[in-house]
Amino acid sequence: MSSEEQKFSHSKRIYQKEVSVKKQVHIAETYGLDVKTPHKYAKQHALNCGNPNCVMCGNPRKTFDELTIQEQRLFQNKLQDNYAPNSEKLLDSLS
Numbered sequence: 001m002s003s004e005e006q007k008f009s010h011s012k013r014i015y016q017k018e019v020s021v022k023k024q025v026h027i028a029e030t031y032g033l034d035v036k037t038p039h040k041y042a043k044q045h046a047l048n049c050g051n052p053n054c055v056m057c058g059n060p061r062k063t064f065d066e067l068t069i070q071e072q073r074l075f076q077n078k079l080q081d082n083y084a085p086n087s088e089k090l091l092d093s094l095s
């Protein structure tokens with residue numbers, strides 16, 4: 001038997017997945033992509049190629065050892081003072 005909390009968290013998970021699929025379908029429709037099977041966007045974002053090892057779609061920290069755009073924005077004052085292209089060096093200097 002499941003309690004009310006378990007039922008609520010289960011329905012919340014289902015709702016979150018539906019919302020994320022809906023967002024990706026909207027992005028796909030905006031860019032004129034194929035939306036015949038919308039649920040495929042539950043596992044793959046609309047603008048990613050789907051290859052997990054893709055250099056173009058991947059995280060720049062993982063592939064190039066650089067900071068992400070969000071991290072560059074966050075640390076832009078520190079970056080101007082001492083430029084460190086290597087993310088490990090920069091994160092060491094900030095801590």
Ligand SMILES: [Zn+2]
Nearest residue numbers: 049054056057
């Ligand atoms: Zn890709």
